[in-house]
Amino acid sequence: MSEDKSKNLIQIYQGLKHKYRNYDTRDALKRMQAFRKAIQALDERGFSVSLEILGSINFGIVEKQSDVDLILFHYCRIHKGQDECMPLCSNLSFEREIIAHTLCSHLHTEKIHIETLDCINLHHVANYITKRDKEHYPTVLRFLFYGTIGRPVNFSLVSKFYDILTEDSDIMKEFYKWGSEILSAYLQTSDHRLSFHKYNERILNLGLDLPEGLKKELEEYLD
Numbered sequence: 001m002s003e004d005k006s007k008n009l010i011q012i013y014q015g016l017k018h019k020y021r022n023y024d025t026r027d028a029l030k031r032m033q034a035f036r037k038a039i040q041a042l043d044e045r046g047f048s049v050s051l052e053i054l055g056s057i058n059f060g061i062v063e064k065q066s067d068v069d070l071i072l073f074h075y076c077r078i079h080k081g082q083d084e085c086m087p088l089c090s091n092l093s094f095e096r097e098i099i100a101h102t103l104c105s106h107l108h109t110e111k112i113h114i115e116t117l118d119c120i121n122l123h124h125v126a127n128y129i130t131k132r133d134k135e136h137y138p139t140v141l142r143f144l145f146y147g148t149i150g151r152p153v154n155f156s157l158v159s160k161f162y163d164i165l166t167e168d169s170d171i172m173k174e175f176y177k178w179g180s181e182i183l184s185a186y187l188q189t190s191d192h193r194l195s196f197h198k199y200n201e202r203i204l205n206l207g208l209d210l211p212e213g214l215k216k217e218l219e220e221y222l223d
């Protein structure tokens, strides 16, 4: 894939995501609010966490009992060295517990299945930014990628990192190349396509009129 094309795929996806969010359903809004409550509950306990929520919520749809796929960003001192926090990190376990508990209590439901697909230790991202160490480079690429595909909760925790990284043309060049390959694979997963089709149907049923440009983009996207 050429550099321009790679950059485009990521930018088109981001553009679509942002437009779609204007059509948030009531359940999607409620769920986002519950996530913010969870982050607040963690903050009160001294845990600085931010999330990227994946899946249909990026396009404003979610049903009350839908599963959650998320990426978690935190500062973990236990794994400040080179280790990854997944899968067995006591900080991560605690954070997941608080998130699950807050979500259930805020949404008045007994169980929501939450899958933490990845966890990034922000100490590693910060290290890379100050020391440009090679070990943390893959983490930084993953970090950028999740920011592309997810819907953030508590973005202010990580915005300074994004600002610095996106200013770096060498990193971004590499990221667009690598990220677009991963993104096209991700977009081809049946799950993702399914939620997109479901969303279109829903919009038609509601009689909402999509801007012509967005319709066209969607058609291209679904092809």
Ligand SMILES: [Zn+2]
Pocket: 076, 077, 078, 079, 084, 085, 089, 090, 091, 092
């Ligand atoms: Zn850890």
